[in-house]
Amino acid sequence: MLRYYLQLAWRSLRSSRMLSVLMMLAVGLGIGASMTMLTVLHVMSADPLPQASAHLYVPQLDPRGMEGDAEDVKPPSQMSWPDAMNLLREHKGVQQAAMASGQVTVIPTSGASHAFSAQARFATADFFGMFHVPFLHGSGWTAADDQNQAQVAVIDRKLADKLYGADRAVGKLLHLGRNAYRIVGVIGDWNPTPHFYDINQGAYADAAGVFLPLQTAIALKQGWSGALECWGRFDFSQDMRQAPCVWLQYWVRLDTPAQVVAYRQYLVNYSRSQKETGRYQRPPNVGLHDLMGWLAYNHVIPGAVQMQTLLALGFLLVCLVNTMALLLVRFLRRSGELGVRRAMGATRGSVFAQLLAEAALLGGGGGAAGLALAWGGLWMVRQQPVAYASAAHLDLTMLIATICAAVVAAVLAAVFPAWRACQLQPARALKLQ
């Protein structure tokens, strides 16, 4: 039966080629625009570290004084140096790392005149294991290296290639300003998107090319950069380790729900003990977010992208209403033909189904047009120098979703016009001929 309907539909589409193509174009435009934006949204809200994200948590503490924004009840999103060091030492998670972002000046062996600056991440040893950073050569450093402020470094393949060649870099020296570090590892491509572990760098920032032990980098006064929130008196020439500021990111791995509950309690207990010693002024005010929760908490998806998606969906709506009006016209125009079919014994249901099949065919054509448009749209998105652009690709899910969405949309739009066309009395329809 369906085959017969599709045959009829095909014939009808061919009999009014111009109108059919126009309708497919209209559906295709709406679907193409919506799918482009939905793909961008899909990419931007993707899980940056699917294999580990469920067990990664951000603890929050509130070491701020009572003055200033006392009404600001959310604990800061970053951590102060003393708190980060205490939490690291007490080691209550499965793995944990404190980190900060930095800017370093790389002096290549060819001399200072070829110096260039590079993004750096200062982190403690668990960073690499906890975040599943893939090593091509060598490995990360150890907790002992952190403690001893060892001058070691991990670099990415791109920098290694530039300096020594990726396979020869381990064991060589990396000169950053006046300091030299021994390269212990070279990592492969690793750039989780969004840049979840330090959202202040821009949620779609690139990963750093140089990794240094946090304690070493801060002790050697490597250029630190990033967002900081301070309270009380603070002087920029002061040692960051004593500053009344939060400026470090802190992540912890917790494998079981029981560990999560225990860790939250630990944060409360820790805050209480800090208040007893007089370091904290506020009552315990803690937070513990898992990775995806943290992204939501920080609203990482830009408002502009949400608005563009909304715009695309609004556009799709217009296209659908347009399709509905055109389908109505199209079906009513064929009332004579439909009247004949009804008079020959076709039920209302089968005429209805025939009309929906025609709409589905139109939708399929529209979907193909939409796919071409979405492909072109995403190509244009990728040409933009925005950070998330490179990730905007049409994957298989989105490909199938596009065609399905187009067919479903066209069929939905056809329900009302088809129903109307079925209401015509066969006798009246024949008389109109």
Added chain:
Amino acid sequence: MSLPPVVSALKHHKTTVALVILEIALACAIVTNAVFVIGHTLSTMRYDTGLDNRSLVVVTASDLDIGTSHRGTQASDLAALRGIAGVTSASVVNTLPLSNGFWATSLWRAPGDKSSTVNNVISYVATPGVMKTLGLKLASGRGFRPDEFVDYNMFKGDAPPSVAIVPKAFAESLWPGKNPLGQRLYLGQGGKYPVQVIGVVDHLLNASIDPAHGSERNFLLPVASVEGGRYVLRTDPAQRGRVIAAARKALLAIDPARMVKARAYTDIVQAYFHDDRSVIWLLVAVVACLLAVSALGVVGLSSFWVQQRTRQIGIRRAVGARQRDILGYFHAENLLIVSVGALLGAAGAVLLNLWLMKHYELPRLSLGYLPVGAVLLCVLGQLSVLGPAWRASRVPPVVATRGS
């Protein structure tokens, strides 16, 4: 040509007409808001920085931190930069309008009075020659005197310079209706340091324009030197390319162990508005697609109606209607439908804008945009009906006599 027959004819197509009106209304609501956002973004891009954008070259030099002596002092750098042929003046600033990096602070209108604080004010500091170099235009008051440029490190909580220049719009918001010259603003903890306003400039745009910092909420302080500052050179726009190359060379000649970056200020402004430009293109594309789809709908519908009414048209022609009466009929019908849709769309545009304002940082729709969307769609409707109406007008009167 009277409307009543047009209206009564439409009574036979209630559903179709309702659908077309709905489509036009939706399109109108979206197009109006899109055009509004385009207009708003364009007006932001046209903000006057207050500077002679085209005459400026910005140079930054960063130390390599390799422990060599600091041969490149700010004074020697400046002297070398001023010596470049084509550079008429030079100054050091902490940041410039639309350069993104900035230091924001709170100021007090009355010392100790917490209710008088104004937060998120961008502070500019600059060394001698700043007014001439940047090309700032004084609206009233005077520029800085040489003795007013003092040592000041804003990060150390030092006492700030005692005088400042503010942009006109900010002065007006601080002291509405009063002469800002001689007024005092207070900086530092508790507003303990008074700073007197000695000059008001027509414009001085913020380093970043955003809801928190506004667009011209800043002040300019005279300082002797700026740690980590950037050099600004004034030159003839035609000579910028040469000056950029020469500036790089001059600074590296003083101390090769550093990174020097020089570029035209207009490039910085361009980069600042990059996202806005892509938003504009996106919206233009969407508006174009929306209009195309609406036009498709109108063409399809009118063609159908023309076809359906061929006999009636023949009869009208047979009883004396001229070709242009038929043409007029279809245009009038189209105008009726589209303008009802556009009116509904205008109301929808206001509602859509209110909803967007609630969820996103979008200003209120200025009512001037409402007719823009409506007229756009009406014109489009008239253009799309042109073809079908013309075909209708060519229907020969003889059709009336043919049976169907």
